[in-house]
Amino acid sequence: MKKNLSYSIIALCALTLMFSACHKDKKVTPGDPNTGQVFSTPGDQVGRPGIATVFVGAADKDNFNTTTPSTMGAAYQTKFQTQLQAYNGGAYTTNLLGLSAAAFTGVLSTDVLNVSTTGKTTYYDGTNVLTGRALTDDVIDVSLILVFGGPDASKNPALTSDHVNANDKPFSTSFPYEAAPW
Amino acid sequence: MKKTRLIIASAATALVLGGGILWASDHNDAPNVKGKSTDITDLYVFQGENTANLVFVGNVQGLLTPTATGTAKFDENTMIEFKIDNSGDNVEDLVIQAVYKGGKMYIYGPVKPNATGNTATVVGSASVVVPVTAYGTTAVTNTSSTGIKAFAGPRDDPFFFDLDQFHKITGGTASGFNNPGTDTFAGTNVMSVVVEVPKSMLNSTGKLNVWLQTFSK
Numbered sequence: 001m002k003k004n005l006s007y008s009i010i011a012l013c014a015l016t017l018m019f020s021a022c023h024k025d026k027k028v029t030p031g032d033p034n035t036g037q038v039f040s041t042p043g044d045q046v047g048r049p050g051i052a053t054v055f056v057g058a059a060d061k062d063n064f065n066t067t068t069p070s071t072m073g074a075a076y077q078t079k080f081q082t083q084l085q086a087y088n089g090g091a092y093t094t095n096l097l098g099l100s101a102a103a104f105t106g107v108l109s110t111d112v113l114n115v116s117t118t119g120k121t122t123y124y125d126g127t128n129v130l131t132g133r134a135l136t137d138d139v140i141d142v143s144l145i146l147v148f149g150g151p152d153a154s155k156n157p158a159l160t161s162d163h164v165n166a167n168d169k170p171f172s173t174s175f176p177y178e179a180a181p182w
Numbered sequence: 183m184k185k186t187r188l189i190i191a192s193a194a195t196a197l198v199l200g201g202g203i204l205w206a207s208d209h210n211d212a213p214n215v216k217g218k219s220t221d222i223t224d225l226y227v228f229q230g231e232n233t234a235n236l237v238f239v240g241n242v243q244g245l246l247t248p249t250a251t252g253t254a255k256f257d258e259n260t261m262i263e264f265k266i267d268n269s270g271d272n273v274e275d276l277v278i279q280a281v282y283k284g285g286k287m288y289i290y291g292p293v294k295p296n297a298t299g300n301t302a303t304v305v306g307s308a309s310v311v312v313p314v315t316a317y318g319t320t321a322v323t324n325t326s327s328t329g330i331k332a333f334a335g336p337r338d339d340p341f342f343f344d345l346d347q348f349h350k351i352t353g354g355t356a357s358g359f360n361n362p363g364t365d366t367f368a369g370t371n372v373m374s375v376v377v378e379v380p381k382s383m384l385n386s387t388g389k390l391n392v393w394l395q396t397f398s399k
Contacts (some may be wrong), residue, residue, distance in 0.1 A: 039397035
């Protein structure tokens with residue numbers, strides 16, 4: 001019943017669109033209440049999950065949020081490398097991706113999410129590396145493995161998985177994909 | 183009496199959840215945004231159910247208890263902006279802007295921004311407008327004639343992590359994770375904006391760099 005009603009509304013909308021404009025959908029001008037408004041104060045900024053919280057020191061956290069990604073590498077790579085070695089007691093060599101401390105922190109310090117537009121989108125699925133971030137991706141385990149696991153993910157086995165492998169609610173395969181709130 | 187107890191219980195929960203976060207995803211990550219409507223929890227970008235589309239999820243205001251979620255709101259003074267670099271220089275070529283006004287979320291773009299970096303101006307008129315879904319009701323979505331879908335409202339926080347055990351490890355009272363672990367984010371919500379756009383609108387040659395930035399007026 002409710003569904004039928006919404007279909008009727010959509011149909012009506014589509015019909016209206018043919019003649020004038022579907023107000024609910026598009027064409028909010030004139031009368032768009034936000035056009036041209038300026039939001040001049042930057043707040044938070046995120047690319048990959050957990051980067052700021054894991055690698056950025058307390059004194060730099062606000063600065064990192066307002067550093068444009070194109071300049072992040074120069075400002076933060078060295079600091080990230082120091083932090084990575086601190087986590088590993090100075091024993092980090094390479095990780096599962098074969099990246100040295102300098103190379104790995106070079107990637108991480110430019111905090112953007114790399115996304116493929118031509119294939120599977122995943123943080124890491126064993127084959128695809130950093131091609132997006134799906135809701136189901138266990139990004140913490142990926143991060144723990146790359147930070148603590150050494151060249152073949154076998155180092156520090158007590159630290160390379162938190163053993164929470166999925167969300168507390170299932171996701172939907174359809175828009176808007178996320179689960180209803182608790 | 184019962185109500186008072188409930189409030190105390192929620193306040194205690196909020197305190198436990200809100201305090202001492204060392205490593206979440208980006209929840210409560212920095213002093214200037216902590217507890218504010220600009221505080222991002224997570225960014226997700228993935229291929230849609232229709233694989234010709236890309237989905238952008240931007241979540242803010244993390245660690246909401248169910249009680250807190252009932253009164254949580256988007257902020258008219260906050261812009262939530264997805265930044266998209268399609269040329270590999272980590273400078274945004276396109277943006278998708280989400281601005282809340284009068285109970286609705288207005289989505290602008292994907293469109294070339296007026297300027298890059300640490301300021302944002304709403305570009306043009308909205309591509310799609312969607313009423314914010316009220317807590318406890320079915321998700322309201324809307325789709326533009328150009329195929330852009332939008333949702334805005336409270337959702338279960340999709341992030342999962344045994345943060346408490348991690349605290350014990352970094353605090354020196356545990357030497358590793360438990361198996362099975364316990365999801366510290368279980369039972370908590372976020373305010374979420376989900377925008378799905380046809381990939382053809384992103385001028386991509388195969389790879390994008392995406393990040394999420396919030397702004398206030």
